[in-house]
Amino acid sequence: MSSKPADTVNVPAMLVDSKKNVLYERLRFFGKGGYAVCFKIKDTKTDKIFAGKIVSKSLLIKEHNQREKLTQEMMIHQTLDHKNIVKFLSFFEDAINIYIVLELCENRSMMELHQRRRVITDYECRFYMYQILEGVKYLHENNIIHRDLKLGNLFLNDQLNVKIGDFGLATRIEFDGERKKTLCGTPNYVAPEVLTEIGHSFEADIWSIGCVMYALLVGRPPFETKTLRETYRKIKMCDYKMPKIVCPSATEMIIAMLQSNPQKRPCANKLLHFDFIKGHHIPSFLPSSCLTMAPRSH
Numbered sequence: 482m483s484s485k486p487a488d489t490v491n492v493p494a495m496l497v498d499s500k501k502n503v504l505y506e507r508l509r510f511f512g513k514g515g516y517a518v519c520f521k522i523k524d525t526k527t528d529k530i531f532a533g534k535i536v537s538k539s540l541l542i543k544e545h546n547q548r549e550k551l552t553q554e555m556m557i558h559q560t561l562d563h564k565n566i567v568k569f570l571s572f573f574e575d576a577i578n579i580y581i582v583l584e585l586c587e588n589r590s591m592m593e594l595h596q597r598r599r600v601i602t603d604y605e606c607r608f609y610m611y612q613i614l615e616g617v618k619y620l621h622e623n624n625i626i627h628r629d630l631k632l633g634n635l636f637l638n639d640q641l642n643v644k645i646g647d648f649g650l651a652t653r654i655e656f657d658g659e660r661k662k663t664l665c666g667t668p669n670y671v672a673p674e675v676l677t678e679i680g681h682s683f684e685a686d687i688w689s690i691g692c693v694m695y696a697l698l699v700g701r702p703p704f705e706t707k708t709l710r711e712t713y714r715k716i717k718m719c720d721y722k723m724p725k726i727v728c729p730s731a732t733e734m735i736i737a738m739l740q741s742n743p744q745k746r747p748c749a750n751k752l753l754h755f756d757f758i759k760g761h762h763i764p765s766f767l768p769s770s771c772l773t774m775a776p777r778s779h
């Protein structure tokens with residue numbers, strides 16, 4: 482068990498939002514992410530269930546810009562309202578922690594789906610990619626770059642609908658053409674222009690979605706190697722292989738997203754009109770058996 486900061490968070494059995502006069506019961510532990518831990522929490526008046534993300538204040542004091550980063554994450558997330566974005570319900574604090582009340586996603590994230598299934602069918606990939614692109618289209622229309630789109634941040638609710646979460650590395654583009662120069666954090670599917678710090682914008686998210694789609698159809702990420710250094714070298718060289726098992730329309734879409742030159746990558750809206758999405762029926766529903774086995778062929 483890594484002695485990550487999150488291990489030192491202690492969470493009371495009852496959480497009091499004194500401003501809104503809401504009392505939550507802390508239920509089972511869901512997991513941890515960076516400086517936060519996550520528990521199932523229940524509003525004791527309505528019996529509604531949420532995901533409670535909790536950060537210890539003592540950590541925020543010690544780590545220099547952690548408090549600013551958490552504030553930025555909450556300021557960005559609470560303004561968002563879309564069916565493919567995790568709902569930010571509220572936040573409150575007590576003497577020891579900051580509590581964020583988030584939409585519960587019963588089927589965890591696409592990382593767990595990926596670990597269970599390895600490779601999914603084109604039919605399922607269409608269902609997920611459509612929702613991811615709708616969510617990213619909404620973020621970009623609202624001048625938000627997520628900057629850490631990866632399987633673990635794509636949460637799945639009970640209907641297997643995708644909910645983009647974890648805005649810990651997100652940022653707002655303040656003016657047309659603004660290029661962000663720095664990113665403090667280590668995104669998983671990081672774009673070449675972020676690594677070389679020449680300036681990045683919405684196109685960095687498109688690169689990440691290309692890595693997500695590749696991982697879902699190939700069974701592993703495009704630039705995965707044994708060391709981070711080697712992975713970063715392959716990203717900068719755009720050095721990846723497209724296996725033949727991937728169908729032509731999916732290959733076309735992945736190659737378009739994994740363009741080294743950010744200007745050459747299509748925007749989310751254009752990707753929604755690619756043949757892989759537009760040229761076929763997009764399922765409106767997937768049975769939860771898809772978490773463990775492929776649906777019968779369509």
Ligand SMILES: COc1cc(C(=O)NC2CCN(C)CC2)ccc1Nc1cc2c(cn1)c(C)nn2-c1cc(Cl)cc(CCC(N)=O)c1
Pocket residue numbers: 510511512513514515517518519532534567583584585586587588589590633636646647
């Ligand atoms: C029923 O809903 C969930 C269940 C579980 C779960 O069963 N985790 C098990 C707990 C037992 N251990 C042994 C294995 C993992 C995990 C997550 C659930 N839902 C769930 C978790 C959620 C969210 C929505 N919904 C959101 C939003 N943020 N987070 C969030 C936040 C953090 Cl800081 C860490 C994690 C854990 C990493 C992960 N991807 O699961 C998640």
